[in-house]
Amino acid sequence: MTTLDARHLSKNYQIRGTGLRGATLRAVDDVSLLVRPGESVALVGESGSGKSTIAKMLIRLVEPTAGDVTLDGEHIGTGRRATKAYRKRVQMVFQDPFSSLNPSLPIRHQLARPLRIHGIVRTRAEEERELHRLLDSVNLGPAAEILAKYPHELSGGQRQRIAIARALAPRPEVLIADEPVSMLDVSIRLEILQLLDDLKRERNLAVLYITHDLATARHFSTQIVVMRHGRVVERGPSSAVILDPIHPYTQLLVRAAPDPHSEPFVIDPDRHHASPDVLVSEADPGPADGRHWARAWADDAAVTELLAGV
Amino acid sequence: MSFTQQELADPDLSGSEPDAGPPRTGFFRATGRATGRRRTSRGWKFWVGLAVCVFFAVVAIVAPFLVPNPNQSSPVGLQPPSAAHWFGTTNIGQDVFGQVVAGTSGSVVIGVVAGAITVVLSMIFGVGGAFLGGFWDNASSLVSNVFLVIPGLPLLIIVTDYVESRDIVVIAVVIALVSWAGAARVLRAQTLSVRSRDYVDAARVASESNWRIMLREILPNLMPIIASQFVFGALGAILAEAGLSFLGLGAPGGKSWGSILFFAQNAQAITLGAWWWFVPPGLCIAILGAALGLINFSIDERINPRLRTAAIAKRSRSSRPKGAAA
Amino acid sequence: MSEPLLRIRDLTVDYATDRPVRAVDGVSLDIHPGEIVGLAGESGCGKSTLAYTITRLLQAPAEISGGSIEWRREDGGTTDILGLGGRELRAFRWQEISMVFQGAMNALNPVHRIGPQIEDVFLDHRAGLNKAERRERAAELLRTVGIPVDRLRSYPHELSGGMRQRVMIAMALALRPRLIIMDEPTTALDVVVQRNILEEIDRLRSEFGFAVLFITHDLGLLLEISDRVGVMLSGRLVEENTPHALLDGAGHDYTRHLLSSFPSLRGDTPITGTRYVDRGPATPREEARA
Numbered sequence: 001m002t003t004l005d006a007r008h009l010s011k012n013y014q015i016r017g018t019g020l021r022g023a024t025l026r027a028v029d030d031v032s033l034l035v036r037p038g039e040s041v042a043l044v045g046e047s048g049s050g051k052s053t054i055a056k057m058l059i060r061l062v063e064p065t066a067g068d069v070t071l072d073g074e075h076i077g078t079g080r081r082a083t084k085a086y087r088k089r090v091q092m093v094f095q096d097p098f099s100s101l102n103p104s105l106p107i108r109h110q111l112a113r114p115l116r117i118h119g120i121v122r123t124r125a126e127e128e129r130e131l132h133r134l135l136d137s138v139n140l141g142p143a144a145e146i147l148a149k150y151p152h153e154l155s156g157g158q159r160q161r162i163a164i165a166r167a168l169a170p171r172p173e174v175l176i177a178d179e180p181v182s183m184l185d186v187s188i189r190l191e192i193l194q195l196l197d198d199l200k201r202e203r204n205l206a207v208l209y210i211t212h213d214l215a216t217a218r219h220f221s222t223q224i225v226v227m228r229h230g231r232v233v234e235r236g237p238s239s240a241v242i243l244d245p246i247h248p249y250t251q252l253l254v255r256a257a258p259d260p261h262s263e264p265f266v267i268d269p270d271r272h273h274a275s276p277d278v279l280v281s282e283a284d285p286g287p288a289d290g291r292h293w294a295r296a297w298a299d300d301a302a303v304t305e306l307l308a309g310v
Numbered sequence: 311m312s313f314t315q316q317e318l319a320d321p322d323l324s325g326s327e328p329d330a331g332p333p334r335t336g337f338f339r340a341t342g343r344a345t346g347r348r349r350t351s352r353g354w355k356f357w358v359g360l361a362v363c364v365f366f367a368v369v370a371i372v373a374p375f376l377v378p379n380p381n382q383s384s385p386v387g388l389q390p391p392s393a394a395h396w397f398g399t400t401n402i403g404q405d406v407f408g409q410v411v412a413g414t415s416g417s418v419v420i421g422v423v424a425g426a427i428t429v430v431l432s433m434i435f436g437v438g439g440a441f442l443g444g445f446w447d448n449a450s451s452l453v454s455n456v457f458l459v460i461p462g463l464p465l466l467i468i469v470t471d472y473v474e475s476r477d478i479v480v481i482a483v484v485i486a487l488v489s490w491a492g493a494a495r496v497l498r499a500q501t502l503s504v505r506s507r508d509y510v511d512a513a514r515v516a517s518e519s520n521w522r523i524m525l526r527e528i529l530p531n532l533m534p535i536i537a538s539q540f541v542f543g544a545l546g547a548i549l550a551e552a553g554l555s556f557l558g559l560g561a562p563g564g565k566s567w568g569s570i571l572f573f574a575q576n577a578q579a580i581t582l583g584a585w586w587w588f589v590p591p592g593l594c595i596a597i598l599g600a601a602l603g604l605i606n607f608s609i610d611e612r613i614n615p616r617l618r619t620a621a622i623a624k625r626s627r628s629s630r631p632k633g634a635a636a
Numbered sequence: 637m638s639e640p641l642l643r644i645r646d647l648t649v650d651y652a653t654d655r656p657v658r659a660v661d662g663v664s665l666d667i668h669p670g671e672i673v674g675l676a677g678e679s680g681c682g683k684s685t686l687a688y689t690i691t692r693l694l695q696a697p698a699e700i701s702g703g704s705i706e707w708r709r710e711d712g713g714t715t716d717i718l719g720l721g722g723r724e725l726r727a728f729r730w731q732e733i734s735m736v737f738q739g740a741m742n743a744l745n746p747v748h749r750i751g752p753q754i755e756d757v758f759l760d761h762r763a764g765l766n767k768a769e770r771r772e773r774a775a776e777l778l779r780t781v782g783i784p785v786d787r788l789r790s791y792p793h794e795l796s797g798g799m800r801q802r803v804m805i806a807m808a809l810a811l812r813p814r815l816i817i818m819d820e821p822t823t824a825l826d827v828v829v830q831r832n833i834l835e836e837i838d839r840l841r842s843e844f845g846f847a848v849l850f851i852t853h854d855l856g857l858l859l860e861i862s863d864r865v866g867v868m869l870s871g872r873l874v875e876e877n878t879p880h881a882l883l884d885g886a887g888h889d890y891t892r893h894l895l896s897s898f899p900s901l902r903g904d905t906p907i908t909g910t911r912y913v914d915r916g917p918a919t920p921r922e923e924a925r926a
Contacts, residue, residue: 046826046827046828047826185678185679185853186678186853186854186855186894186897186898187678187893187894187897189897190896190897190899212826212827214901215898215899215900215901216899218899218901219899242901242902243902252828253827253828254901254902255831256827256828256830256831257827257901258854258856258857258859258860258898259856259860259900259901259902259903260856260859260860260879260883260898261883261900261903262900262901262902262903265902306828
């Protein structure tokens with residue numbers, strides 16, 4: 001099984017400012033991630049934090065400005081063939097179940113294509129069997145009925161299951177789930193996340209769970225990486241980051257998240273003094289050993305402003 | 311294949327933030343579901359428009375058999391409609407009805423040929439450019455913008471003057487060359503929109519080849535717009551040709567409705583009060599134009615479900631009294 | 637408890653489409669002065685339709701098929717909201733009840749500056765203010781919601797999402813209504829901004845004393861800010877109680893299911909991924925009320 005190791009990923013965009021002056025937008029700024037087989041790492045951040053850009057870089061829809069990604073320590077080339085081989089091993093579940101499936105094609109076609117493209121099946125019979133198996137693995141049935149339908153005839157939850165099935169078709173080893181449930185009805189979100197969790201365990205997948213929802217990040221992932229404005233500001237074991245958040249931004253997130261079951265969270269910028277095991281430094285040591293780390297914020301005017309607003 | 315639900319759910323169309331999503335309340339679901347299968351039963355515009363177009367097309371095809379000799383003159387000139395001549399006669403005794411029927415083929419051919427050429431050119435420069443992106447997109451945009459800026463009618467006049475042949479098909483080609491650019495811009499915009507949708511990204515992630523993505527993912531979702539552009543092109547061409555013929559620049563020999571108007575104008579039909587000469591061809595142009603317009607409206611309603619619900623709203627407002635407390 | 641400000645009784649709203657849909661099914665709800673009532677439910681449950689019915693903003697094919705909505709005026713008498721029409725309705729709207737819409741980003745006209753858009757409220761509803769007075773009132777409103785006054789000259793796209801939302805709230809407050817209906821006002825906002833806006837709403841409520849009907853799918857949020865919470869499913873109000881009572885042990889199955897969909901962030905509530913099937917209106921015993 002495969003470990004996904006992304007080192008020092010960066011993505012810069014040139015934006016046209018007023019007049020002829022251009023400015024560089026650092027959408028992603030030196031981010032490193034490590035996801036091991038059977039493990040789920042949560043990438044948490046608000047809109048504009050760069051988490052979706054990272055997803056696109058990891059799936060090769062967008063080219064990184066800097067940094068590299070290795071699978072089990074080996075670099076994968078950038079040619080067409082290499083990219084295809086890469087995508088056989090790294091797949092993605094998209095956020096929007098309403099627009100990630102082509103509305104004019106039946107489900108059968110949308111699931112069969114990846115099977116054919118990556119040579120998972122070669123004959124009609126094999127295809128049929130594999131399609132049934134795929135639908136079974138995402139708890140959708142009866143297969144014959146579902147395969148014949150068009151996306152608009154399925155509910156949001158069903159469509160997302162199809163999206164997951166499509167991602168699983170090439171038998172990948174790494175799964176990137178980009179906000180897989182944020183556009184679904186609240187009461188079916190946990191079902192889908194539970195499904196992803198079961199699949200992760202059954203197939204020993206390395207899962208990167210991208211979300212803005214801290215609660216599900218804590219419950220479904222072992223590691224949490226918190227991003228803000230393209231940079232990692234805190235990372236560590238899920239419970240540590242949630243119960244003992246160090247960086248002011250993380251503390252703000254924890255306070256802001258609705259949690260009627262618990263007492264209101266109190267922000268304390270000096271919390272790290274009470275937790276000697278936590279690393280606080282400007283340099284991101286990377287995900288190497290899963291230690292709890294927070295980026296130093298002493299001279300960060302934006303963070304000071306954030307804290308003042310509390 | 312229903313575009314209704316897709317467009318209903320399409321964040322682009324509903325205009326809301328991606329996170330909030332389109333309002334998926336019972337209202338929208340009801341409309342989508344209700345019309346998804348039976349959309350054509352409420353599409354009277356489509357059927358009426360199609361029926362009229364088919365009617366004219368059939369007339370165009372059988373015209374040579376129906377009226378073998380439309381230009382045959384007779385001694386009785388400028389006669390009002392009668393049993394012998396349903397639409398009366400021209401100043402040299404030609405049967406106006408026969409002329410109109412014969413003219414149908416000219417106008418219909420113009421519409422079809424010009425519409426087809428418009429679609430082909432706009433797809434090459436609009437869809438092709440947008441899909442390939444980068445240099446090709448810039449180049450195609452440049453070409454379409456140039457053609458867009460060139461004034462249509464003067465160019466049309468110059469080109470028809472220059473081209474010696476006055477064949478109906480040639481006229482159609484010239485009209486199409488002048489008017490394809492607008493359609494190209496529309497298709498380009500739509501292609502860019504479709505190209506940025508998740509399912510195209512998903513196809514790329516599934517390692518589909520570019521060609522397949524174009525054919526299977528993008529084109530089917532462009533069909534309504536392309537159909538609409540064809541209808542627009544045909545409509546515009548028929549009207550343009552009528553205008554050209556009226557100015558005397560069209561195909562000679564009275565092979566279209568426009569040329570009938572030309573001759574009528576030349577022979578002072580209006581001052582002479584010979585309404586039966588210019589009203590029928592004018593009416594035919596108007597009716598065929600309206601039919602094409604109706605088809606386009608029905609395509610619009612299919613693409614934009616909000617127009618459909620506006621129709622429902624109007625209908626229920628007129629048939630039921632305003633709801634008040636029980 | 638004091639007399640209810642708004643009394644909804646057996647309200648029923650249908651959509652007269654090819655296959656008619658009952659969007660609101662016999663809903664009865666009271667809102668008292670100064671309280672925050674939360675209305676939770678998922679897409680299609682009818683909560684937005686209910687909101688639009690109260691403010692009489694429904695459009696065909698929606699039809700009010702039954703029930704009543706009564707409003708208690710300051711002089712003690714009641715107004716039948718469903719019977720209002722024409723000028724009375726216009727006078728009523730925004731002065732007594734105002735609304736903050738879902739997708740406030742799109743409710744602001746992108747080609748006009750903020751100032752004129754706020755001033756519009758005064759133009760439409762309260763004649764007799766001259767231009768200078770209107771401008772002063774608009775500035776005062778911005779100050780109330782914590783936006784620098786120089787932003788009156790900004791265009792909507794120059795403001796952040798949170799700021800635009802505050803502008804919408806300012807506009808809703810303009811005529812000092814006694815009830816503000818908020819339909820998913822923070823759904824598209826980042827969670828930190830959302831928390832700020834909620835705190836703002838609470839502060840304004842303390843200052844001006846208006847009641848709030850807060851509609852959202854985020855039940856967890858409602859439990860934190862509301863005085864009472866109602867849960868809607870398929871057009872019916874299946875439960876209504878205080879947050880405390882609901883957290884202790886909700887009566888209706890669906891509410892329990894909805895509650896379990898929000899895992900506790902810092903607590904230890906285990907996750908259950910069960911499926912809920914709506915079996916239609918239950919026996920009166922099951923649909924418990926406060």
